[in-house]
Amino acid sequence: MTTARASDDASHPPGPASGHGRTGAARGAGTKGVPRARREEQIVAAALEEFGRHGHASASMASIARRVGVTKPMLYTYFGSKDGLYLACLEHIATRLVAVIDAAMAPGPSDERLPQTVLTAIFEALEGRRRAWFVLYDKTLPPGSELRLAAQRHREAIDELAASGTAALLRDHGHEDPLDADALKHVWTGTVSALVAWWVSRPDQSAQDMSARCARLFSAVRSSS
Numbered sequence: 001m002t003t004a005r006a007s008d009d010a011s012h013p014p015g016p017a018s019g020h021g022r023t024g025a026a027r028g029a030g031t032k033g034v035p036r037a038r039r040e041e042q043i044v045a046a047a048l049e050e051f052g053r054h055g056h057a058s059a060s061m062a063s064i065a066r067r068v069g070v071t072k073p074m075l076y077t078y079f080g081s082k083d084g085l086y087l088a089c090l091e092h093i094a095t096r097l098v099a100v101i102d103a104a105m106a107p108g109p110s111d112e113r114l115p116q117t118v119l120t121a122i123f124e125a126l127e128g129r130r131r132a133w134f135v136l137y138d139k140t141l142p143p144g145s146e147l148r149l150a151a152q153r154h155r156e157a158i159d160e161l162a163a164s165g166t167a168a169l170l171r172d173h174g175h176e177d178p179l180d181a182d183a184l185k186h187v188w189t190g191t192v193s194a195l196v197a198w199w200v201s202r203p204d205q206s207a208q209d210m211s212a213r214c215a216r217l218f219s220a221v222r223s224s225s
Contacts, residue, residue, distance in 0.1 A: 105118060162192075
């Protein structure tokens with residue numbers, strides 16, 4: 001099934017690209033009376049689910065088109081190629097996550113509620129598009145490819161936020177060892193990834209449910225230390 005999808009996607013040659021691979025002919029107009037900007041939002045939303053569920057390697061452009069209710073050639077008209085659509089999805093979710101994490105960290109690391117605040121921001125940003133997290137951390141991207149490098153840049157931006165937050169938190173408690181800060185950053189990023197993966201597997205749990213659950217977990221950890 002995966003092989004069939006891959007050959008199906010590859011059989012349609014990418015059109016001339018500009019921006020995210022969009023052609024001049026399609027600029028300004030949507031399809032079936034849907035404004036172009038709205039149609040692009042629909043395509044990206046469907047592609048985030050498809051790429052997040054199957055990974056770039058096995059994701060199907062035909063499946064994305066069916067989710068939106070457009071033809072597969074229309075995806076190529078809008079985004080130029082499968083890679084162009086993936087890059088648009090990556091930019092969309094990474095920009096959103098960096099923005100909400102940065103905003104959540106504004107109070108400063110001395111706030112003991114900061115970990116829960118950051119997690120709540122992440123859950124709320126992913127609500128309705130939970131598998132988008134796996135687009136950012138897609139393990140199927142070819143090594144050395146433009147896609148892998150782009151994803152790595154976005155992951156590094158999120159890692160930098162985590163590193164600055166954990167280092168400042170330790171400094172506020174009188175700890176200056178950079179290795180301690182690096183270790184804590186890895187603990188934190190691993191915890192976030194594990195919690196998001198747990199949440200994705202439990203669709204009955206809302207972002208609000210997860211925020212409350214994390215508050216209970218952090219409270220239990222603090223009380224036992």
